[in-house]
Structures are given as C-alpha cells and as structure tokens.
Amino acid sequence: MRMPFRKSSLRFPALLLWVIPGLTFSRHLPAQELHMTVTVGPANADIIGTDNVAIQKAVDRVAKAGGGIVVIKAATYTLRNSVRLASHLTLRGEGPEKTILKKAPGVRSKLRVDADYGEFVATVEDARGFAPGMGVTIVDKEQRSGWTPSIRTVVSIDGNTLRFDRFLHMDYSVANDGEVFNTFPLLAGYQVEDVRVEDLTADGSRDSSATLDGCQAAAIYFFHSKRMTIRNSVARNFPGDGISTQFVEHPEVESCESYGNAFLGIHLGTGALYGLVRSNRVHDNGQDGLFLCWRVQHARYEDNRSWNNGQDGISLGHKDTDNTFVRNVVTGNARAGIYFRDERERNAASRNVFRENKIADNGRPGGRGYGVRIEGETKNLTFASNTIRDTRQGPQATQTVGIYIGPKADFVVCEQNLFEGGTQQAILNESRSDHNRVQQPTGQ
Numbered sequence: 001m002r003m004p005f006r007k008s009s010l011r012f013p014a015l016l017l018w019v020i021p022g023l024t025f026s027r028h029l030p031a032q033e034l035h036m037t038v039t040v041g042p043a044n045a046d047i048i049g050t051d052n053v054a055i056q057k058a059v060d061r062v063a064k065a066g067g068g069i070v071v072i073k074a075a076t077y078t079l080r081n082s083v084r085l086a087s088h089l090t091l092r093g094e095g096p097e098k099t100i101l102k103k104a105p106g107v108r109s110k111l112r113v114d115a116d117y118g119e120f121v122a123t124v125e126d127a128r129g130f131a132p133g134m135g136v137t138i139v140d141k142e143q144r145s146g147w148t149p150s151i152r153t154v155v156s157i158d159g160n161t162l163r164f165d166r167f168l169h170m171d172y173s174v175a176n177d178g179e180v181f182n183t184f185p186l187l188a189g190y191q192v193e194d195v196r197v198e199d200l201t202a203d204g205s206r207d208s209s210a211t212l213d214g215c216q217a218a219a220i221y222f223f224h225s226k227r228m229t230i231r232n233s234v235a236r237n238f239p240g241d242g243i244s245t246q247f248v249e250h251p252e253v254e255s256c257e258s259y260g261n262a263f264l265g266i267h268l269g270t271g272a273l274y275g276l277v278r279s280n281r282v283h284d285n286g287q288d289g290l291f292l293c294w295r296v297q298h299a300r301y302e303d304n305r306s307w308n309n310g311q312d313g314i315s316l317g318h319k320d321t322d323n324t325f326v327r328n329v330v331t332g333n334a335r336a337g338i339y340f341r342d343e344r345e346r347n348a349a350s351r352n353v354f355r356e357n358k359i360a361d362n363g364r365p366g367g368r369g370y371g372v373r374i375e376g377e378t379k380n381l382t383f384a385s386n387t388i389r390d391t392r393q394g395p396q397a398t399q400t401v402g403i404y405i406g407p408k409a410d411f412v413v414c415e416q417n418l419f420e421g422g423t424q425q426a427i428l429n430e431s432r433s434d435h436n437r438v439q440q441p442t443g444q
Helices: 012-019 052-064
Strands: 036-041 068-072 075-079 089-092 099-103 108-110 121-123 135-139 150-158 161-164 179-181 187-190 193-198 201-203 220-223 226-231 234-236 243-246 249-254 257-259 266-269 276-278 281-283 290-293 300-302 305-307 312-316 324-326 329-331 336-340 352-355 358-360 369-374 379-384 387-390 399-405 410-415 418-421 425-429
Touching: 036 052, 052 068, 052 075, 052 089, 243 249, 305 312, 312 329, 329 336, 336 358, 358 369, 369 387, 387 399
Parallel strands: 036 068, 068 089, 075 099, 089 193, 099 201, 187 220, 193 226, 201 234, 220 243, 226 249, 234 257, 243 266, 249 276, 257 281, 266 290, 276 300, 281 305, 290 312, 300 324, 305 329, 312 336, 324 352, 329 358, 336 369, 352 379, 358 387, 369 399, 379 410, 387 418, 399 425
Antiparallel strands: 108 179, 121 161, 135 150, 135 179, 150 161
C-alpha cells in the first residue's frame, strides 16, 4: 500500500469481520445444486433496472437458492452503493464493452460535528446530494488510509445528519478535516467462497470522486474470501485501486484490463495466498501496475503486461515471498520495471523467482530508471533468462541500470539474462555480501 500508514499498528481487519452483518462462510454446495440463472437489464430480463439495486436483487435471489448465475445484460448501470457478492455465484456481463457498471458522480461534505467511534451518525455541513441507500466513506486527515476509514451505507437523513447501517469504527474530527464522501467498492465480496466475476467493466468515475486506497475499496474488491476468479473484465477510472483482494486464498485474476485508476492496477495484499495473476493488461495507473502488499505468498504471475504506470511496473515488499514471475512484459513505468521495497530481513520480499520476463524502457526524463531495483535486506532472489533493454535514444533513454542490487541484498542469482540497447550498466552490484551469484551479462 502506498499510503503512509503502518498496517502492523492497526487492528481493524478483525473488527471488520464482526461489524459487517452476515459474514459467514457458507457450506460448499455440490455442482448440481447451483443451477439458478437470473438476468437483469433494462428490458427483457427477470429483474428490470439499471442500477445497483436491480443487480443486488438478482444476486440475493441466486444466493437464497444456494448459488447460480446472474447475467447482467448489455447496458450502462449506475452504482450508488456496492453490489455485495454471495458465495457460489457467477456474476457475468455480456462483454466488457457492453456491460458497464459505473459509479454515481461524487458527493462529499465536511463534518460539522465530530463523528465518534461507536456512533451511527455523522452530521455534515451540507447533506445535499446524499441519499438513503448510498454507499459512503467517513475519514479525516489522521484516519485516511488502510483500515481506518469507515465504509457505510446511509439508511436515513435528518437535516444534515446522516444515519448509517453500522457504527463507526474510529473517531473522525472536525479539527482534522473530517468528511464524508460517496466512494465505495463497486463490486464487493466479503467472506465469500467460489465466486466468479466475468465479462464486464467496472468504472469508478474517478474525476468526480474522492480517493480511497485499496485496503477497503477498489473497482472490484474481495475481503477475507476463498476461491474467487475475476476474468475478462475491465477495472478502470477508480479513485483508488482497480482490483484489490485482501485476506484471501486462491484468488485468480485472468485476462483482465486495469487502467486509469488513481493508485494501483492489481493489488493482492494482506495475506493473499496461492494467487494466479495471468494474461492481464495493467497500464496508466497513478502508482504501480502489479502491487504485492503484506504477505502475498506462493503466487504465480505469468504473461501479464504492465506499462506506463506512475511508479513501478511490479512492486514487492513486506513478507511477499515464494512467488514466481514468468513471461511478463514490463515497460515504460516511471521508476522501475520491478522494485523491491526496503524491508528488514525478517520482513523482506525474499525467495522470489523471475524467469523469461521482458523489462524495457522504464524511467522518465529527469530521473534514473531501473529494469530491476532491489532494496532492503532482501535475499534468495533468482533472475534467469530475462531480457532487459532500453530501446530509446538520447535523454529519453533513462533505464540506465538493468539490475541494481542494493547494499543489504544477499543470495541474489543472475544468470543467462540478456541486456540490450541504451542501458549504461547491465548489473550494478552494491551488495556488501559475497554470496550473490552474478553471471557475466550478455548482449549489446
């Protein structure tokens, strides 16, 4: 997570489990029971409508039957709150260019009175634009990221006082510029199993909406869930992350596109285990393309393209270990193609393998770019048979270092990598250790 906070000091993920009603893993149902299909659309559908309420009715009907398929017919749907997914559900559009779920325009107001932990209300300066049923987030300058914002649903409005479905889990003060705005995850799976989202677009209306990072929100978001698949879908223009999965097992993101989001493209985080991220296109996001965050382990990233992101193409950090990256193409990112964040040894992104990736043209004019940059006490990394190049000329050729090995990195293996183009230094090894095995680079 790029936002300035320390997850280790926050206790709120556990709290979220019991303040969100109905969050229990459902029993696994045999395939023959999962037979119901419900359609939703502007016409000629089981449920008629083009908003989150209509889609939610279809999801709830399938959930009540124990599972099945919701087909969202071709149209543009306005979301004023999250569509809450259910276990054993396939949510299917008719193609990402045809089925578009778009967040309603942004609404926000400063707090007029402090909104305290345990309260169900917040009094704002101007409640115009808010409405019952709307998804909102309550923050202030001190509680602005990670697990500290409260994402809630407005259930009623009395003057300028908003009443919520659940109590606030932090204090938000007027002195710290507390406010309420209508940013929320568009598609949200909380403690669900065996869910598929496919063949649709989730658009976050970024230009008019307040930002919120990926710990609790994204265009497509899962929390504390198992076996979810996001396939052939587009996550775009969200005022935060495109796709985010937190506290999950066996997440799969395949053949998706995530672009134009304020922060991260695809964000597996907070103990995401056994993930598969394959054949995705991730580009033009405000920060990183593929972001691993806090204990992403035993994942495989293959055949992805990550380009033109505002910071790094792939970023690894806190306890992101035992992952494999194969045949990814990482180009044109602002700083590094692959970046290892600065962590102490016990928390470093160690034991990761990179094979047959193509890393090119990273770095922007006025700064120094890197194909790979390894910071911190990171150990046991393998880079084999990768192609690292800068195809640009003159001052545009800013990927001056192919692989940078920092002073505290150790047991780094570089073998059979090909270096080409305008890269000034293939491998810059500043490690103080003699355990690294760096093969003489090949190429021109």
